Amino acid sequence: MNLSEVFARNLRVRMAIFDYKATDLYRITGVAVTTIMALQSGKNKGVQFSTVEKLAKGLKCEPQQLFDEDMNWTAYKWANTYQGVNKNE
Structure with a gap:
């Protein structure tokens, strides 16, 4: 991968x-919807550091976690109930 x-x-x-x-x-x-969709596809050739930082902040994680092949998100279940996290932020 x-x-x-x-x-x-x-x-x-x-x-x-x-x-x-x-x-x-x-x-x-x-971050533009088209950019997010392109990044979700896995076919992009690069991403700006500022974009990764924004996405990580919005997803309540560290930027490097988005690049970790062995990332176990179940260890971060606390984020599901993170105070103030909702779609309207």
């Missing part, structure tokens, strides 16, 4: 944890 695919998988999983669609994440982060 290449790094783009790892990032895409982690992005999709993290979004699913919060039940976010691309439009929800756009509202929270300001």
